[in-house]
Amino acid sequence: MHEFSITQNILAISLEKAAEAQASSIIKIRIGIGELSGIVDDCVKQYFDFLSQDTIASQATLSFEHIPVKLQCRHCQTVFSPDRDNWACPNCQQLNSEITGGRDCYVESIEMEVA
Ligand SMILES: [Zn+2]
Numbered sequence: 001m002h003e004f005s006i007t008q009n010i011l012a013i014s015l016e017k018a019a020e021a022q023a024s025s026i027i028k029i030r031i032g033i034g035e036l037s038g039i040v041d042d043c044v045k046q047y048f049d050f051l052s053q054d055t056i057a058s059q060a061t062l063s064f065e066h067i068p069v070k071l072q073c074r075h076c077q078t079v080f081s082p083d084r085d086n087w088a089c090p091n092c093q094q095l096n097s098e099i100t101g102g103r104d105c106y107v108e109s110i111e112m113e114v115a
Contacts, residue, residue: 070101
């Protein structure tokens with residue numbers, strides 16, 4: 001059900017932006033998915049097809065971009081993308097980092113048609 005509420009969000013944001021731009025239809029929605037978010041593209045697609053019926057986004061294609069994990073070392077402030085199993089800071093080798101990216105799922109951009 002995780003993907004369901006996220007897809008609802010994506011659709012709501014897209015429709016809101018389209019309304020602001022007075023668009024007649026939404027053509028494409030680019031979605032960023034963080035590696036750590038655990039979101040599955042295909043689930044989002046399925047829910048989107050279902051949820052977007054009878055909206056101006058019903059014909060929209062979704063494209064997904066996977067956002068790598070980003071960490072910031074609490075010790076020396078270095079920002080880095082870790083290897084899968086090695087989350088040590090490449091600068092000072094400490095394992096004391098904060099996750100600053102790759103957890104979220106968000107709308108990156110929307111292509112729409114304005115009548
Ligand atoms: Zn460090």
